[in-house]
Amino acid sequence: MNDVIPAPRAVEGPLSGVFRLGPDTALWAAPGTGATERWLRTTLGAALGLPLRPARAQGGPDCLRLGLDDTLTPEAYRLTVTDRGAEIRGGGPAGVFWGAQTLRQLLGPDAFRRAPLRPDAVHAIPAQDIEDAPRFRWRGLMLDVARHFMPKDGVLRYLDLMAAHKLNVLHFHLTDDQGWRVEIKRYPKLTEVGSWRARTRQGHRASPLWEEKPHGGFYTQDDIREIVAYAAERHIAVVPEIDVPGHSQAAIAAYPELGNTDVIDTTALTVWDDWGITDNVLAPTDNTLRFYEHVFEELLGLFPADAVPATGFSEFFHIGGDECPRTQWRASPAAQARVQELGLAGEDELQAWFTGHFDTWLAARGRRLIGWDEILEGGLAEGAAVSSWRGYAGGIAAARAGHDVVMCPEQQVYLDHRQDAGPDEPVPIGYVRTLEDVYRFEPVPPALEADRVRHVLGTQANVWTEVMENPARVDYQAFPRLAAFAEVAWSALPAPQERDFTGFGQRMDAHYRRLDALGVGYRPPAGPHPWQRRPGVLGRPIEGAPPAR
Secondary structure (H helix, E strand, C coil): CCCCCCCCCEEECCCCCEEEECCCCEEEECCCCHHHHHHHHHHHHHHHCCCCEECCCCCCCCEEEEEECCCCCCCCEEEEEECCEEEEEECCHHHHHHHHHHHHHHCCHHHHCCCCCCCCCCEEEECEEEEECCCCCEEEEEEECCCCCCCHHHHHHHHHHHHHCCCCEEEEECEECCEECECCCCCCHHHHCCCEECCEECCCCCCCCEECCCEECCECHHHHHHHHHHHHHCCCEEEEEEEECCCCHHHHHHCHHHECCCCCCHHHCCCCCCCCCCCCCECCCHHHHHHHHHHHHHHHHHCCCCCCCCCCHHHEEEEECCCCCCHHHHHCHHHHHHHHHHCCCCHHHHHHHHHHHHHHHHHCCCCEEEEEHHHHCCCCCCCCEEEECCCCHHHHHHHHCCCCEEECCHHHHECCCCCCCCCCCCCCEECCCCHHHHHCCCCCCCCCCHHHHHHEEEEEEEECCCCCCCHHHHHHHHCCHHHHHHHHHHCCCCCHHHCCHHHHHHHHHHHHHHHHHHCCCCCCCCCCCHHHCCCCCCCEECCCCCCCC
16 A cells, blocks of 8 residues: 555555656646646646656657546546556546646655755656545635635645645635625725724634734735636635625625614724624625625626536535624614514524525526525525534534535534644644544534435535634644545545554655645644744633534
């Protein structure tokens, strides 16, 4: 067995012979494999100092060949290495690309650098045959850039890290109470006002520490186009999230008429500088609906539905829907009038009406709504999909009702949660979730009936950034656990208690060297480096094992 992560389904080898990549190695690419051909030259070729010139013939020696095989599923691949060359055949362009990620790992950590360390070196791969395919179609990472902004280059870097781990969905959390991160030309104040806050609390919301300086940033529409195109070259779908009707104080600060003006003076609101849940939510008015329809219209043009056709996940548009307090709606004559007008039973159904409006609106434009599992409350909108974050229960209920689900329970795969119970763990949040805990995560709950499992599109790890003030903190919280998660999402693993974590740890020994070459500031197995600690910054640790629900 080789040290590839995530583990392939079947490996035969090492066999007799070795393929040596060198300056004369050529690259032959069949029609439909152009994205992988470009990636191999610009990324792998640059790392190893190899030109990978176009081959004159498909069957020549010392050649790396790319092709399609319609007997395979779209993301599956076969990688064959002999002493004459290597061939990657994929069921579709995505499968070829994932095969290239495996080839890169077989070449060692030098293949993960940006320039050659030994320009004259010959890079050997033992002869072998690998057949591989993903377990889940949706293999996601949620990146929160609203709480702490990540500049565009950081997002592109994370797309490369996702690709290296065969993850194929970036859930892009673009708006929240603490910041609006995408340019909307019709409403410029969303970024002029909503993209920055005056100060930031350091640590959990009970911390007395503040960073007394403005924090902000946003992506121009061209930045978004670049991110989406860069992701598509790597067969990663970008699913934007615009959080409504809660988590919207940044938008209300920019346009006060969006808030419940008959309850509070919304003109006095600023972009929130604290963490947690605020009562300041959108008003359920026609004006609010029209405003967000205009916002969504611009965004649909930036996130095209056909960007990554292999999975169809580019059709999804995430509207949040989580943690929306009803306090202001209960006190608002306008909201109560809306409840009466629509004949609703109360405020839960009012949010369901709000969600249903945008479900219909998006469906009419060929898109699919997805939201956090609170959208189940008051009745699930027809056609909507669910991100099940408050445990498994929401996903089970949605799947039983015939709705598609992405499993991302906070107790298992929220990577802002601490990795160890030790005193040196920086800003400890939530339950302890070790590398082994993540490796033993099972996305399909045992309670879900076999005929409903088809509604589990896949799984996703979530990176909330309240206590991750810079990319180094994101690296520390995400890695190495994201590597374990990637194997859970891709590989055909046995039941959690039967998984070979010792073997995974041995493969991680090689993978740490790859992460080192990529410059990833992961948490070392022995604990944080001194510069990774945050002494005196208050977290919110929860003791004991997380509930299995």
